[in-house]
Amino acid sequence: xxxxxxxxxxxxxxxxxxxxxxxxxxxxxxxxxxxxxxxxxxxxxxxxxxxxxxxxxxxxxxxxxxxxxxxxxxxxxxxxxxxxxxxxxxxxxxxxxxxxxxxxxxxxxxxxxxxxxxxxxxxxxxxxxxxxxxxxxxxxxxxxxxxxxxxxxxxxxxxxxxxxxxxxxxxxxxxxxxxxxxxxxxxxxxxxxxxxxxxxxxxxxxxxxxxxxxxxxxxxxxxxxxxxxxxxxxxxxxxxxxxxxxxxxxxxxxxxxxxxxxxxxxxxxxxxxxxxxxxxxxxxxxxxxxxxxxxxxxxxxxxxxxxxxxxxxxxxxxxxxxxxxxxxxxxxxxxxxxxxxxxxxxxxxxxxxxxxxxxxxxxxxxxxxxxxxxxxxxxxxxxxxxxxxxxxxxxxxxxxxxxxxxxxx
Ligand SMILES: [Zn+2]
Numbered sequence: 001x002x003x004x005x006x007x008x009x010x011x012x013x014x015x016x017x018x019x020x021x022x023x024x025x026x027x028x029x030x031x032x033x034x035x036x037x038x039x040x041x042x043x044x045x046x047x048x049x050x051x052x053x054x055x056x057x058x059x060x061x062x063x064x065x066x067x068x069x070x071x072x073x074x075x076x077x078x079x080x081x082x083x084x085x086x087x088x089x090x091x092x093x094x095x096x097x098x099x100x101x102x103x104x105x106x107x108x109x110x111x112x113x114x115x116x117x118x119x120x121x122x123x124x125x126x127x128x129x130x131x132x133x134x135x136x137x138x139x140x141x142x143x144x145x146x147x148x149x150x151x152x153x154x155x156x157x158x159x160x161x162x163x164x165x166x167x168x169x170x171x172x173x174x175x176x177x178x179x180x181x182x183x184x185x186x187x188x189x190x191x192x193x194x195x196x197x198x199x200x201x202x203x204x205x206x207x208x209x210x211x212x213x214x215x216x217x218x219x220x221x222x223x224x225x226x227x228x229x230x231x232x233x234x235x236x237x238x239x240x241x242x243x244x245x246x247x248x249x250x251x252x253x254x255x256x257x258x259x260x261x262x263x264x265x266x267x268x269x270x271x272x273x274x275x276x277x278x279x280x281x282x283x284x285x286x287x288x289x290x291x292x293x294x295x296x297x298x299x300x301x302x303x304x305x306x307x308x309x310x311x312x313x314x315x316x317x318x319x320x321x322x323x324x325x326x327x328x329x330x331x332x333x334x335x336x337x338x339x340x341x342x343x344x345x346x347x348x349x350x351x352x353x354x355x356x357x358x359x360x361x362x363x364x365x366x367x368x369x370x371x372x373x374x375x376x377x378x379x380x381x382x383x384x385x386x387x388x389x390x391x392x393x394x395x396x397x398x399x400x401x402x403x404x405x406x407x408x409x
Contacts, residue, residue, distance in 0.1 A: 001044075001322070002339075003352045006030075008043035010364045021216060022301035023148025025313050029367045031321075038145025038153030040297070045368065048321035048348075050156075053296050054135060056187045056318055057158050060180045064173075066133040066160050071113045073137055077103035079112040083272040094139050106139035111269050111291060114161045118287070119275045125165050128277060128287065129173060133160035135296065149301030150216065150257060160292040165277060167266070170288045174264055177292045181210055181260055188299060189316025190306060192259060193223050193230035210260040210294075216305040217255035224251055257302050260294035307388075313369030314387050317408055322350040324404055325370035327361045329377040338376060338397060347404050372407060374400065 008030035018024045018034070026032045031046035042050055058068070077095070080086035086095070086105070094106040107113065114132060122128065135158045142153050149155075160177065164170040178194060185192035190212045197207040211221045211230065223230035224244035231238070233253060238245070240253040267286040269275065275287045300319070307314045315321070324342060326349050328335040339351040350370060352361050365373050366387070375383040381394040384403065395403060 001350050003350055004354045006044060006350070008033075008045055010367055018148065019146050020148035020150065020301075020305075021308065022150060022304040025304055025308055025367070026149065026301070029313055029369065032149070036153075038142055038151060038155075040149060040152070045321045046300075049300055049315065049319050050296060052319055052321075053188060053299050054158075057184055057294060057296070058135070060184050060187075061133045061158065061160055064131065064176050064180045066131045069114075069117075069132050069134050071107075071110050071117075071134050071136060073107050073139065075105050075107050075113055077105060079116055080105065083112055083269060085112065092140050092142070094141055107136075108138055108140050109293075110134070110136070110159055111161070111265070111289075112273070115269045115273045115275050115289070118161075118163055119273060122163070122277060122287075124278050125280055128163055128165045129169055130163040131160060131173070132163075133158060133292075147216070147218075147301070149297040150305070152295075152297055155298065156296045158294045158296060162290040162292070163275075164288040164290075165279065165285070167288060170264060170266070170290055174262065174290050177262055177290065178208060181262065181292070181294070184294065185210060185212065185259065188303065188318050190259070190299070190303060193221070193228060195221055195230050195232050197232075197235075206266075207261060207263040209258050210262075211256035212259045212302050212306060213254045214257055214302060214305040215255055217257045219256050219258060220253055221256040222251050222253050224249055257298070257305065259299055259302050260292075262292040263290065265289040265291055308369070311363070312367030315369045315371055316388075317371055320369070320371045322348045322370050323372060323408055324349045325352065325365045325368065325373045326350070327352045327358075327365060327373060327375045329358055329361075329375060332378065334397075335376045338400070342401065342404075345401055347401065372404060 010030050011028055014027045030043055032040040032042055034040055077086050089108055093108050097103055137154055138157050139154050142151055145151055145153050162173050192210050192212045194208045195211050220233035221230055222233050222236055222238055226249040227247040229244050229246045238251055242251045244251050266288055269289055270287045276284045277287055279285050303319050304313050326339055339349055342349045369387055371387050373385040382397055383394055385392050
């Protein structure tokens with residue numbers, strides 16, 4: 001992509017109403033544009049990063065047997081009344097009458113819709129287990145939408161729902177989904193730990209939250225750096241400096257953002273909505289369910305909160321909008337040629353072909369935060385800077401492709 005043609009410009013100042021680092025940097029760097037509190041548009045750069053996050057999540061969901069569906073955001077009141085949640089969620093749900101006088105709502109979540117669909121499509125134990133997921137917009141009438149992409153009123157989520165004939169099968173899948181979540185965070189370059197919601201052993205718990213360490217965090221998590229032990233500070237008696245119950249090393253406390261959560265729902269929804277299957281003995285039984293959520297915009301905001309410096313964003317390898325930011329400082333046509341060669345090799349390049357000073361180009365490159373900055377000038381060698389470590393190296397033009405491929409491998 002030629003930066004001279006890129007829609008969405010970097011800017012020095014934004015209106016003073018962005019209180020969070022993620023929204024400030026993402027807006028200044030031209031990734032998002034705010035429409036109102038908690039509602040953002042993704043510009044081309046932002047959508048590139050969003051698609052990368054989506055891709056990692058989709059791959060990991062497919063690996064654990066998830067089948068992708070797309071459910072409606074607009075939902076009838078009648079469905080929500082079956083579980084009593086039309087009233088229960090009224091304070092945060094957008095609910096209104098359409099022009100025909102029908103009461104409808106915008107989905108804050110999709111348990112009712114998915115349970116209804118599965119009910120229409122399964123009948124026997126042979127149809128189970130089943131795992132369905134979607135990546136879709138959700139709506140929540142937040143009173144305090146001040147955290148940029150971390151707390152939206154319209155936001156994109158991946159939600160997976162699993163359906164089982166027995167508690168053992170639900171437990172086994174819950175563990176698999178738990179591990180897939182840790183894999184997603186690790187691939188996205190985020191340090192995450194899972195926190196038990198009630199403080200007992202994993203098998204005794206109905207839900208887990210996935211916490212990412214960042215100063216913007218609204219929660220406090222006590223964690224062990226040596227093993228994977230972690231708990232929400234509100235539910236544990238342990239404190240900073242105490243001994244880890246598992247490995248006896250010293251526990252630490254950190255501000256964290258909740259970036260995902262998973263729940264064993266058991267028969268909560270299948271009971272209310274009569275989602276049943278016929279077992280091997282021909283008896284009708286309630287289906288057991290699990291649900292597994294992760295916010296995509298929230299992850300994007302969390303990466304920015306966890307990984308930036310005074311000059312701008314520092315994307316991780318699987319979230320960088322482009323693999324290479326090529327800064328042209330020469331009038332020679334060799335820069336155009338290098339750009340075209342890299343693109344032909346399938347390397348994603350943002351090519352700063354604008355007629356600007358080096359100072360302005362490098363400032364923009366630091367703000368945008370692409371992992372590899374490559375400077376091409378009248379000198380023979382290319383200068384390659386790793387945005388994460390700040391390390392510079394000088395290499396021959398013909399060695400760049402290998403360097404990029406090795407870096408992202
Ligand atoms: Zn430990």
